[in-house]
Amino acid sequence: MNKLLEVKNLSLSYPEFSLHPLSFSLDKGEIMAVVGESGSGKTTLLKGLSCLWEEGVKVSGQVLLEGRELLGMKEAQRRQLRMSSFAVAFQNSAAWLNPSMTLREQLKEVLHRGYPTREQPGRMRELMETVGLSPEDLGRYPRELSGGMAQRFLLATAIALEPGLVLLDEPTSSLDVAARDAFAALVKRLNREKGIAFLIITHDMKLAAMLSSRMMVLYNGHVEEMGSTAEILDYPRHPYTRGLINASTGLNIVRDVWGIRPELKVDKPHHSCPFYGRCTQSLPLCGREAPELKDWGDGRLVACLRGGIITLLEGRGISKAYGRQQVLEDVSIKVRSGEVVALVGRSGSGKTTLAGILGGYLTDFEKGSLLFQEEVADMETLHRREGGVQMVFQDSETALNPHMTVLQAVSEPRLLAKLGREEETALSALADVGLPTEESFLKKKIKTLSGGQKQRVSIARALTMEPAVLLADEPTSMLDPSSKANLLRLLKSLQNSYGFSMLLVTHDLESALKVADRCFLLKDRRLEELRISDYVSSSIDSVFED
Amino acid sequence: MKKKILLLLCSFAVIYLVNFTIPRLMPGDPFDYQSAAAGEESSTEMTEELKEYLRSYYGLDKPFFTQLWENIKANLRGDLGYSIHYKKAVSALLLERLPWTALIMFSALALSLILGTSLALLGLRRKKLEGGLYALLSLLGELPHFLVGILLLFLVAARVDWLPLSGAVTAFGIYYSEWDWIEDVLLHALLPVAAMTLVTAPGFYFTARASFLSILERPYILAAKAKGLKEGRIRRHYIFRNALPPIVARFFLSVGSAIGGTMLVENVFAYPGLGTVMREAVKYRDYPLIQGVFLLSTLLVLLSLFAADLINAAGDRRRGESL
Numbered sequence: 051m052n053k054l055l056e057v058k059n060l061s062l063s064y065p066e067f068s069l070h071p072l073s074f075s076l077d078k079g080e081i082m083a084v085v086g087e088s089g090s091g092k093t094t095l096l097k098g099l100s101c102l103w104e105e106g107v108k109v110s111g112q113v114l115l116e117g118r119e120l121l122g123m124k125e126a127q128r129r130q131l132r133m134s135s136f137a138v139a140f141q142n143s144a145a146w147l148n149p150s151m152t153l154r155e156q157l158k159e160v161l162h163r164g165y166p167t168r169e170q171p172g173r174m175r176e177l178m179e180t181v182g183l184s185p186e187d188l189g190r191y192p193r194e195l196s197g198g199m200a201q202r203f204l205l206a207t208a209i210a211l212e213p214g215l216v217l218l219d220e221p222t223s224s225l226d227v228a229a230r231d232a233f234a235a236l237v238k239r240l241n242r243e244k245g246i247a248f249l250i251i252t253h254d255m256k257l258a259a260m261l262s263s264r265m266m267v268l269y270n271g272h273v274e275e276m277g278s279t280a281e282i283l284d285y286p287r288h289p290y291t292r293g294l295i296n297a298s299t300g301l302n303i304v305r306d307v308w309g310i311r312p313e314l315k316v317d318k319p320h321h322s323c324p325f326y327g328r329c330t331q332s333l334p335l336c337g338r339e340a341p342e343l344k345d346w347g348d349g350r351l352v353a354c355l356r357g358g359i360i361t362l363l364e365g366r367g368i369s370k371a372y373g374r375q376q377v378l379e380d381v382s383i384k385v386r387s388g389e390v391v392a393l394v395g396r397s398g399s400g401k402t403t404l405a406g407i408l409g410g411y412l413t414d415f416e417k418g419s420l421l422f423q424e425e426v427a428d429m430e431t432l433h434r435r436e437g438g439v440q441m442v443f444q445d446s447e448t449a450l451n452p453h454m455t456v457l458q459a460v461s462e463p464r465l466l467a468k469l470g471r472e473e474e475t476a477l478s479a480l481a482d483v484g485l486p487t488e489e490s491f492l493k494k495k496i497k498t499l500s501g502g503q504k505q506r507v508s509i510a511r512a513l514t515m516e517p518a519v520l521l522a523d524e525p526t527s528m529l530d531p532s533s534k535a536n537l538l539r540l541l542k543s544l545q546n547s548y549g550f551s552m553l554l555v556t557h558d559l560e561s562a563l564k565v566a567d568r569c570f571l572l573k574d575r576r577l578e579e580l581r582i583s584d585y586v587s588s589s590i591d592s593v594f595e596d
Numbered sequence: 597m598k599k600k601i602l603l604l605l606c607s608f609a610v611i612y613l614v615n616f617t618i619p620r621l622m623p624g625d626p627f628d629y630q631s632a633a634a635g636e637e638s639s640t641e642m643t644e645e646l647k648e649y650l651r652s653y654y655g656l657d658k659p660f661f662t663q664l665w666e667n668i669k670a671n672l673r674g675d676l677g678y679s680i681h682y683k684k685a686v687s688a689l690l691l692e693r694l695p696w697t698a699l700i701m702f703s704a705l706a707l708s709l710i711l712g713t714s715l716a717l718l719g720l721r722r723k724k725l726e727g728g729l730y731a732l733l734s735l736l737g738e739l740p741h742f743l744v745g746i747l748l749l750f751l752v753a754a755r756v757d758w759l760p761l762s763g764a765v766t767a768f769g770i771y772y773s774e775w776d777w778i779e780d781v782l783l784h785a786l787l788p789v790a791a792m793t794l795v796t797a798p799g800f801y802f803t804a805r806a807s808f809l810s811i812l813e814r815p816y817i818l819a820a821k822a823k824g825l826k827e828g829r830i831r832r833h834y835i836f837r838n839a840l841p842p843i844v845a846r847f848f849l850s851v852g853s854a855i856g857g858t859m860l861v862e863n864v865f866a867y868p869g870l871g872t873v874m875r876e877a878v879k880y881r882d883y884p885l886i887q888g889v890f891l892l893s894t895l896l897v898l899l900s901l902f903a904a905d906l907i908n909a910a911g912d913r914r915r916g917e918s919l
Contacts, residue, residue: 100822102818102821102822128824129824129825129826130824131824132822132823132824133823133824134824137822138819138822140815140818140819140822141815143815145814145815145816146815146816146818146819147816147819148816148820148833148834148837148838149816149838150837150838151833151837159823159825159829160823160824163824204819207823
């Protein structure tokens with residue numbers, strides 16, 4: 051019986067928000083992180099666990115602390131356990147301290163429950179030193195503390211009676227990196243030396259990564275993913291978790307960060323998956339049914355009707371030769387939903403060939419197979435339907451008919467596929483790629499456009515088909531540095547807001563690393579996955595250190 | 597702080613000027629009323645020559661600005677002038693009357709503070725009670741002081757024989773001990789103080805209630821619960837202690853309206869404070885006395901406003917909200 055905390059179907063409902071039933075357990079001496087955006091229910095969870103909910107909140111479920119059920123307990127009884135068995139350290143702000151009492155008085159309020167009066171001064175000094183404050187600070191008022199000092203003092207109060215469990219609420223939200231790292235080190239030390247278990251509620255993925263061994267991802271009052279921190283960071287299974295990781299400036303110091311796209315559908319069906327409107331891979335089913343959190347086989351708990359992030363396009367064991375020259379040999383690649391995959395390699399390494407095969411434009415390869423959503427792909431159809439595969443070719447000069455007008459060129463794909471709404475989608479696609487939609491521009495001949503404009507027209511053509519996968523072959527090779535930067539950002543932002551997956555084929559390793567979630571190197575006929583973090587990482591933690 | 601003191605001095609200067617001007621704008625002068633106009637009290641008729649003589653004797657025939665300048669000079673020496681009606685130094689007269697007004701006013705304010713705060717505390721714990729309390733006090737707080745005084749006089753004092761109807765002490769009373777005297781004074785003060793308190797307490801109730809409610813939402817109240825502190829301790833050390841500054845500031849902010857209120861209530865109960873003196877002074881165009889009363893109340897009000905400012909600033913500093 052190593053369980054310290056066992057939570058069974060805990061749920062809290064406010065009129066405007068509910069934390070849906072969730073269960074988890076925490077071992078003695080374990081550190082677990084609860085992550086999620088603001089409004090995901092993290093603080094509600096904390097209120098539930100610490101039995102500090104407001105009046106009128108419906109609470110159900112069980113919270114067992116060392117086998118004792120907390121929720122049903124009378125507050126008078128619970129008061130005995132507070133601070134001595136479990137403690138809460140709130141956000142790092144002096145607002146959590148009584149402004150008219152000195153720190154000494156506030157610490158004494160807690161200490162007198164466990165220590166006789168004569169031992170209190172010694173214990174106070176010890177606590178202050180443990181958290182890195184000076185005993186002289188005890189005479190201060192909360193207004194005289196910085197955020198970091200307030201945080202340390204709150205922690206000192208929380209560990210004063212050496213409880214088995216400390217709940218930390220956004221402990222580092224307004225601290226600088228040096229203060230955050232120092233705080234994380236302190237928590238680690240307390241955990242190691244005193245065996246205190248911590249439940250850390252935070253939106254800082256970096257802090258969660260630094261401290262926790264397990265992680266729970268909350269979204270809109272639902273648990274979306276739960277499992278080992280290292281594994282989740284390495285390979286997030288839920289689209290939301292991946293979004294959080296991609297949005298974390300702490301985990302992406304050099305790479306560009308992109309937030310999860312905002313809710314697209316305003317009137318979300320009541321019983322839908324909570325992430326439905328923002329997900330890159332939602333099906334009509336996801337709008338009707340909320341997924342349960344379940345184990346999909348590898349010990350990871352994921353709440354997704356599709357079992358987590360799906361693989362959209364997959365090439366398996368592809369080999370291709372031009373005459374006697376072998377270009378590709380047993381190449382396998384996966385493009386998952388909602389991600390940007392870069393395919394890099396030197397000129398002539400066979401990138402364009404592979405892109406052509408994956409895009410379904412080069413069909414005569416010797417070995418291997420193409421799969422779309424884990425079924426054998428029928429590329430002809432995928433080119434001609436919405437939610438299929440589209441490609442932006444390297445050379446827009448030749449990919450577009452120079453005698454067509456802009457409007458003709460952009461509405462052509464839907465016209466050929468007989469999908470209807472050609473003009474309407476063409477106009478919105480043109481606007482999305484940042485081109486004018488005035489009559490005069492629409493009537494311009496393609497041949498009169500600049501290189502950058504042609505490239506944008508090509509992208510707009512592909513967008514009109516609302517693809518699930520967009521392959522872009524050297525989209526920036528013909529552009530000057532500024533246009534290149536603009537186009538890269540445009541592609542990434544379109545990807546982020548439309549939610550399609552993108553395979554970016556390029557020899558420009560530098561650009562690829564800026565936008566890609568994963569990166570493959572094509573070299574000597576074979577494909578190798580590069581760990582982006584091995585190439586793009588830097589430590590800034592020492593900048594603020596004294 | 598410097599800015600506040602400067603503002604205070606400017607306000608004082610403006611009010612001083614107005615105090616000096618207003619009585620002189622009223623029709624008539626002290627001597628018209630000394631002679632015939634107040635006929636019921638005096639049957640002597642002054643001749644125009646006598647009036648002229650008296651005007652020049654009191655300096656009222658001098659140009660306005662000369663009078664003002666001389667007035668300022670005298671005031672700076674601590675000389676508030678000589679009451680034309682009472683034939684007494686204004687400062688002596690005020691000193692004689694001020695304690696009575698102060699007694700009524702400060703007792704009423706102190707009682708209002710205690711009553712209002714207690715009711716607000718009660719309301720926090722008994723939500724059902726609070727609705728009725730809120731409505732009742734909203735109504736009471738809007739009534740004029742003197743009206744409540746008159747109602748008390750008619751509805752209470754006139755019906756019981758142990759409550760005096762007027763005055764500060766029993767006329768020609770004989771006291772066997774100091775306690776007797778104190779009891780008599782308290783009994784006379786009871787109704788005026790009650791009239792004032794009924795109207796002033798609601799203000800304190802609303803201030804205290806708002807202050808308590810805002811403190812209740814502070815994070816440290818939740819933190820106190822998380823610390824496992826007993827409710828009594830949270831109420832005393834977390835809620836009450838932090839909610840107090842605006843309530844105390846209200847005490848000083850209320851001095852302004854309380855002075856005005858007390859003066860009117862004094863007239864209802866014929867209480868010998870500044871209010872009754874003031875009425876006489878206005879009636880007889882007793883310029884120096886009018887000015888004296890106004891000067892005194894102006895000083896009182898401005899100083900209390902300043903005190904309220906200081907308390908509020910101290911409260912803000914403690915919460916770390918300013919500086």
